[in-house]
Amino acid sequence: MTEMTAQTVRILAIDDNPDILYTLEQICRFQGWIPLMANGYDEAVEVIRSQTPDLVLVDYHMPGRDGISTVSELRKILPEVPIVVLTIEESDGVVQRFAEAGADDYALKPIKAIDLISRIKVHLQLAAKRVSLQASGTEDHGGRAAEAGENQADTGEKNHRQDVFREKGISEVTLTKLEKALKGEAGFRDIDEIETATTIKKKTLYRYLQFLLKEGRIEQDYSYGEMGRPRTLYRWKNEH
Incomplete structure (x- = not known):
């Protein structure tokens, strides 16, 4: 682009x-x-x-x-x-x-x-910012240039998140609350269990979970009940 x-x-x-x-x-x-x-x-x-x-x-x-x-x-x-x-x-x-x-x-x-x-x-x-960051990254050859590129990428990432927050109506307070709840449980949980743990309404909760999935900060799995209908499960991604 x-x-x-x-x-x-x-x-x-x-x-x-x-x-x-x-x-x-x-x-x-x-x-x-x-x-x-x-x-x-x-x-x-x-x-x-x-x-x-x-x-x-x-x-x-x-x-x-x-x-x-x-x-x-x-x-x-x-x-x-x-x-x-x-x-x-x-x-x-x-x-x-x-x-x-x-x-x-x-x-x-x-x-x-x-x-x-x-x-x-x-x-x-967001697409234009990604292109700009990619272009600036290819021009960094020296140590200072690389450091500047990293700083710019960090700034770009923050701006990216702020843009998404505004567009999706995401609150940093609510997001932090969800992150703490997910980090506090090692296993997978479905959206009903997460709703109980956070008191965040399911419709709102789903939007936040999708955001975290796109960010690569949580992972999902599926559990199949007796009727064969899958339940989507979520947990915080282990970085180690």
């Missing part, structure tokens, strides 16, 4: 509903972004072959290849490009599948322009 201005940002929207595509196109044009439209995965691949998007919006419910499968395949083609899933569902299981497929975020339908624009902007900013 190269340095971007609003006039050069390319947003690829994938949805089988022409009305949704029209709405997304108008939102992009309102922001000065370049809209790239596709009604499914195959058409999206054709678009990508001609111009690489800076961010991708993917509908969850599509005939044929659904949003999860589409995200998984797009992640192979576009490993560094932010992907946001559009969905009417917000269940833990569905959101978990988004994350496992490689999505960076999700936005609820019906589409709220202000919310979607905010999410897009944050992910574009």
